[in-house]
Amino acid sequence: xxxxxxxxxxxxxxxxxxxxxxxxxxxxxxxxxxxxxxxxxxxxxxxxxxxxxxxxxxxxxxxxxxxxxxxxxxxx
Amino acid sequence: xxxxxxxxxxxxxxxxxxxxxxxxxxxxxxxxxxxxxxxxxxxxxxxxxxxxxxxxxxxxxxxxxxxxxxxxxxxxxxxxxxxxxxxxxxxxxxxxxxxxxxxxxxxxxxxxxxxxxxxxxxxxxxxxxxxxxxxxxxxxxxxxxxxxxxxxxxxxxxxxxxxxxxxxxxxxxxxxxxxxxxxxxxxxxxxxxxxxxxx
Numbered sequence: 001x002x003x004x005x006x007x008x009x010x011x012x013x014x015x016x017x018x019x020x021x022x023x024x025x026x027x028x029x030x031x032x033x034x035x036x037x038x039x040x041x042x043x044x045x046x047x048x049x050x051x052x053x054x055x056x057x058x059x060x061x062x063x064x065x066x067x068x069x070x071x072x073x074x075x076x
Numbered sequence: 077x078x079x080x081x082x083x084x085x086x087x088x089x090x091x092x093x094x095x096x097x098x099x100x101x102x103x104x105x106x107x108x109x110x111x112x113x114x115x116x117x118x119x120x121x122x123x124x125x126x127x128x129x130x131x132x133x134x135x136x137x138x139x140x141x142x143x144x145x146x147x148x149x150x151x152x153x154x155x156x157x158x159x160x161x162x163x164x165x166x167x168x169x170x171x172x173x174x175x176x177x178x179x180x181x182x183x184x185x186x187x188x189x190x191x192x193x194x195x196x197x198x199x200x201x202x203x204x205x206x207x208x209x210x211x212x213x214x215x216x217x218x219x220x221x222x223x224x225x226x227x228x229x230x231x232x233x234x235x236x237x238x239x240x241x242x243x244x245x246x247x248x249x250x251x252x253x254x255x256x257x258x259x260x261x262x263x264x265x266x267x268x269x270x271x272x273x274x275x
Contacts, residue, residue: 004140009097011187051186054179061168061176062141 013040028067041076079122093119100154123191148200155196216243220253229269
């Protein structure tokens with residue numbers, strides 16, 4: 001899943017080198033920390049938060065198979 | 077930017093450089109060797125045909141989420157129609173009221189738009205969209221009948237924009253009813269009402 005976030009976000013932003021994903025695996029939930037370069041935050045969030053919402057929904061669906069919850073934090 | 081030229085000390089490095097410029101995965105490109113000398117290799121890296129590209133992208137997204145998709149792509153008059161089938165996990169991919177399906181649709185078309193800006197893609201999971209469309213058409217027709225008989229307004233369930241279009245399209249055929257919406261956001265409701273002009 002980490003790979004997926006990285007790939008999607010790198011395709012969307014201006015500075016792909018500054019994209020970093022950190023995965024914190026818990027017992028019942030997985031937390032992803034997504035770091036993007038300056039000025040790219042808006043691109044990841046998208047119009048009215050559509051892109052961020054879409055990524056979160058897909059992560060939730062993927063984690064549902066393992067019976068876990070996911071949290072995606074986007075940090076500039 | 078469907079095509080770039082890249083160079084490196086050997087073939088693998090040259091392709092790697094090309095991929096980094098385009099920001100795609102190895103599976104999404106075709107490469108062609110332009111020149112090859114001792115210290116330098118030049119390659120031309122091109123994005124694959126829309127159909128193949130779409131299938132690679134969709135299978136990557138789904139497999140990295142832990143699904144085992146069976147992907148079928150067909151061409152219709154508007155663009156490409158992508159149907160995903162899985163064993164026992166279709167329900168997860170569709171989500172509540174088609175939420176996950178919407179996300180898949182949005183992300184896939186957004187990622188494809190970078191290289192194929194004019195291509196229209198419709199993503200479907202296990203024929204869900206078709207079933208839903210047929211169901212909506214039937215329901216709209218049935219409710220319109222009741223409205224015409226009783227002369228009272230009736231509400232449909234909250235619909236997405238696309239679903240609303242389908243209902244509107246269907247009701248345009250039936251004379252004597254009109255459609256309007258109340259509310260905003262999640263609680264936006266479609267109302268079918270009798271049209272006085274035809275009385």
